[in-house]
Amino acid sequence: MKPRGVLLAGNWKMNHGPAAARGFFEALPWSGKEGAIMRIYPSFLALPTALDAVKTGGKKIEIGAQNFHAEKSGAFTGEVSGPMLQEIGIRQVLLGHSERRQYFAETPPLILKKTVSALQQGFEVLLCIGETLDERNGGQTLSVLTHQLESTLADPTCAAAFGKTLHLAYEPVWAIGTGVTATPTQAQETHASLRGLISRTLGQDIANAVRILYGGSVTPANFAELLACPDIDGGLVGGASLKPDSFGALWSLI
Numbered sequence: 490m491k492p493r494g495v496l497l498a499g500n501w502k503m504n505h506g507p508a509a510a511r512g513f514f515e516a517l518p519w520s521g522k523e524g525a526i527m528r529i530y531p532s533f534l535a536l537p538t539a540l541d542a543v544k545t546g547g548k549k550i551e552i553g554a555q556n557f558h559a560e561k562s563g564a565f566t567g568e569v570s571g572p573m574l575q576e577i578g579i580r581q582v583l584l585g586h587s588e589r590r591q592y593f594a595e596t597p598p599l600i601l602k603k604t605v606s607a608l609q610q611g612f613e614v615l616l617c618i619g620e621t622l623d624e625r626n627g628g629q630t631l632s633v634l635t636h637q638l639e640s641t642l643a644d645p646t647c648a649a650a651f652g653k654t655l656h657l658a659y660e661p662v663w664a665i666g667t668g669v670t671a672t673p674t675q676a677q678e679t680h681a682s683l684r685g686l687i688s689r690t691l692g693q694d695i696a697n698a699v700r701i702l703y704g705g706s707v708t709p710a711n712f713a714e715l716l717a718c719p720d721i722d723g724g725l726v727g728g729a730s731l732k733p734d735s736f737g738a739l740w741s742l743i
């Protein structure tokens with residue numbers, strides 16, 4: 490078994506309404522695996538159905554939200570708050586996804602605010618970071634990732650949560666939805682550098698406890714060799730999480 494176990498998380502993005510979500514969970518082959526967690530982040534609208542479907546089906550699958558607003562309530566038209574999510578039984582949130590950064594202008598300070606608020610409200614946070622192709626080609630991968638993480642590492646709430654309720658997903662932007670996956674060597678090298686950064690900032694014990702998931706065109710064809718890398722603790726999967734057979738195939742590789 491891997492030292493930190495394995496987390497297989499599916500990010501459905503803006504796909505699957507309630508009916509499709511129910512169909513997915515009914516069709517998904519699932520069996521318990523020691524040390525492994527399966528989690529899906531459906532759309533807000535499909536959350537209650539997803540929670541009900543996994544409960545009814547007796548499948549121990551965690552259900553998380555793809556986003557939330559840092560304030561607990563108020564005049565924020567179109568937003569969803571932590572207490573609303575908790576009311577229906579959600580305990581996990583995905584934050585900092587590159588699509589939120591790119592299309593919804595989420596900046597490191599905003600993502601930090603959301604992360605701190607989520608942690609203070611008792612959520613478990615999977616925080617996504619990743620560099621663009623230009624940044625990788627320009628040799629800036631580590632400086633970009635460090636910049637994306639530094640305010641989080643410096644924040645006392647986050648620092649205390651790293652490795653407990655705060656974990657990371659490394660998602661190179663050039664690999665998301667493109668069919669181009671980072672090679673196991675590229676991914677392992679980056680994951681090891683991230684763990685080194687956490688170790689230098691917060692200590693080796695915390696660095697050892699933080700799960701770092703890889704995301705970006707993960708499929709049943711490449712997951713096993715990524716997962717074999719010592720610093721890769723699971724996958725954050727977009728496209729291949731939408732169909733029960735491909736997501737089930739990923740689960741069977743753990």
Ligand code: PGA
Pocket residue numbers: 500660664665666667668704705706707725726727728729
């Ligand atoms: P992908 O998406 O697996 O479709 O590349 C990953 C993600 O955006 O989390």
